[in-house]
Amino acid sequence: MLTKKELAAYCDNARENYLPHISIDCVVFGFHEGQLKVLILKMKNEGEYYLPGGFMLKREPIEMAANRILKERTGLDEIFLQQFHVFGDPERSKEHFEMYKDMLPAEENWFTNRFLTIGYYALVDFCDVNPTPDQFSAECIWCDLNDLPEFKLDHALILKTALDTLRLQLNYQPIGYNLMPKEFTMPELQKLYETILDKKLDRRNFQRRMLGFGILSRLESPRKGGAHKAPYLYSFDLKNYKAALTEGFKGGW
Amino acid sequence: MLTKKELAAYCDNARENYLPHISIDCVVFGFHEGQLKVLILKMKNEGEYYLPGGFMLKREPIEMAANRILKERTGLDEIFLQQFHVFGDPERSKEHFEMYKDMLPAEENWFTNRFLTIGYYALVDFCDVNPTPDQFSAECIWCDLNDLPEFKLDHALILKTALDTLRLQLNYQPIGYNLMPKEFTMPELQKLYETILDKKLDRRNFQRRMLGFGILSRLESPRKGGAHKAPYLYSFDLKNYKAALTEGFKGGW
């Protein structure tokens, strides 16, 4: 929680630079050690958790704002970002309203305004991310999808909607380029799919189908040093991958 | 175009009642005589065309605002509505900015603000609609998708994005309940799909697949009076239809 003075300064700055009534919230997915992770912020106030988010500069394109916000939290540029929904329930920031309403008069109080928030989800390579808290938060951390805290505001809904969208997208678009390291094995990629879908898949059928999409290149040398048979390494064929992204996989009419 | 006085009155009212910087634009699809139609507004200014749209009351849920706007244009309540994208290019209302900037000083001038617009598409039964122009428009008319005028602002992009979304949706959701009359024949439904997809489909395969979804009920009596073999009538099985809406059709993992 900010002091009154800090709050006033923040609000002055916000009113000066940001579009009112509009915010952006981001669901950043990463994949590590066979687990799907989400980047979350733990506030300085004990036990308060949010998704990373922020506001849009007055003349800034939406996607650029989302990129800027994510760069601040992750250190990454050029993130795979997908707008997926606008959340605009008039009551969605009630908690903020209660929390901040006594600290500043309503006209000056940025946080007692109504906000529509534009939801983006991002897919990133876990290892590239350098989680960085913002001014309100004590920590920015990766959180396992199976071990989520209770979120403030409607951020649980935002996360769920993002995940649903991601799962749907899996059916007609390639995925993984942004979540896997450059080189990976087929079992690793399968694990990603299984994790997103929360469902076991058949090894052989997965491989056949995946290869059928024609977006993978098998590399020369298998991975060494493992305790078992050395698996082949693959990388995405970026040309075909991008084509599949825009054209989508089959399915349908 | 409004007079300066009318504009000032409109802006005063807008500032008083609406959330600034946010608008809603709607792509209303209807189906009539084998053609997919879109509801458009023809302005009083010669040759200016827009999609129906409006603003959001300060404490109004987004979807309610979209419903309200559409009720004013169509007379319909309880429309099938789907939010599909937010358009927020800072330059998107440049034309409005040019058009209105000399009429009122910027602080009072609602239309020279930047607006993000939330795109909704709607599917409606053509015959139920009573197209009604708004205060800025001379006519509200159904326009054939193959015969679209040049739109102002980014409304051509909004329409295209809506159509792309609709086509995508066709692959994993049922559609038609909101576009067809209560009772219809299989060839009529097929025509709807063909029109949306802009592609011929095989009669027999279409029927097999459609029935396979289990969302149709065949009615007792075939349609009479036609000049040929009387086709069966179908209606949607609303229970299964709704289930399919939320769960989606198969396809995928």
Place this chain on the structure above:
DNA sequence: AATCATAGTGTATTGTTGACACAAGAGTAA
């Protein structure tokens, strides 16, 4: 050398999709 865990590959079965042909009903014109 035997064992274990994991990786690579093939095949038989079943289900789905796409292409296609013929029969049936209803009006029309000789």
Place this chain on the structure above:
DNA sequence: TTACTCTTGTGTCAACAATACACTATGATT
């Protein structure tokens, strides 16, 4: 009445995709 035409209803076959499942290969461990 009959032949014709238009449209609808239905069935089948072949190609392809998805599923289930089993064996072989490799490298580390004992």
